[in-house]
Amino acid sequence: MALLTKKDAGLILDPLADNNPITIQVLGICSALAITAELEASIVMSIAVVFVLGVGNVVISLMRNIIPSKIRIIVQLIVVATLVIIVDQVLKAYAYQLSKTLGAFVGLIITNCIIMGRFEAFALANGPWKSFLDGIGNALGYGVILIIVGFFRELLGSGTLLGYPVFGDPIMKTGLYATGYENNGFMIIPPAALIVVGIIIWVQRSRNPVLVEEN
């Protein structure tokens, strides 16, 4: 198939693991961690970023020859802001409760460093199709981390996944709770997200020693 050469596939697959935007490139941590207390919010946030980064990369790539380099940051911000407004309005219309939960963090997609980083590093120098793949790949790499963190925080913190009780009922003491298990309230508070990401980085770098940094 001509559409996806090996190199193109690399554009999507690399950011998922060895060039992950969060754990390796240190981008986009800002708006990510605070909303991972629930798996559902993490998933919606990931979808929103996939949309914004995929479309945004294509738009910037199409305009790359006509943007004067002096004002490119402002042009990029306007493109992202427009896309984020679309996401925000769609969320408000179809998932109002969720958009309340995400709160100001939908708006903060604008300042998500992954998006600006990919515009600067890739879309300004490559064609639309490659930029699209690169955008989707990086956004998925971001989403993977978000979903892993959301999964562990919701499971260990409140014993549910997507709102369904997995371990039984904590009040009626059924299921696992009958054996004396308690929810770990620590996982709900914001700092736990940082520690979970720290552990993910630890695991990833133990498996692949090439990634280990100097102190």
Added chain:
Amino acid sequence: MLEHIELFFKSIFIDNMVFAVFLGMCSYLAVSKKVATAVGLGAAVIFVLAVTVPLNWLLDKYLLQDGALVWLGEEYADYNLGFLSFILFIATIATMVQLVEIIVEKFSPSLYNSLGIFLPLIAVNCAILGGSLFMQAREIATLGLALNYGVSSGIGWFLAILAIAAIREKIRYSNVPAPLRGLGITFIITGLMGIGFQSFGGMLTGGDDAPAPVEDTTAEVLEKVEAPVLEEGEIKKEELEENEVSYNDLTQK
């Protein structure tokens, strides 16, 4: 006056930009290797926040809020331009950052060089836009309070990056497990510092009300998922402490 003081301490310690809501993490992680650069960036963030939050407050009040256009005339009273806030806020911020860049380049070229790419990146520092968005979400009432909020959130961010830079300068001499070096250990330290900062949450409740976990958007998430058992325990503990305090007061008098 009291509300100013309360907002000041609350934004620095309890709702700390870095430890409570994770804003500005990218530059926080990237520029915190040396104390000197951290101080420079921190100062720039305080300045940009102090200017953009009040400016955006004015925009919000006179352009964006539901019915804000009423000063143009009665027929504009039911316009709601709220959906434009992202674009207007980010435009203000981008302009101000450009201004700061010019000023810093003129007056302190050495600082300008050491900050490098991160100075223009203040524009995409989530803490800056976050400051304006939280200002809007929390419905901060007056221009003075908005200025206060901008400055004090900036100071909170400054404190956080200063602390982590100092720790990272020292940790170079420690024997950190190889896979954790650099980014990993910084994340975990930040998490631990965040836990420390959570304890400031008791500072302003005074013990009268049941302690609200964290008062921002994360609070909504918290309330939903927190097990009721845990909450009950917390209230009891708080009540106990209060009783103890009042008992001590009585005996002293």
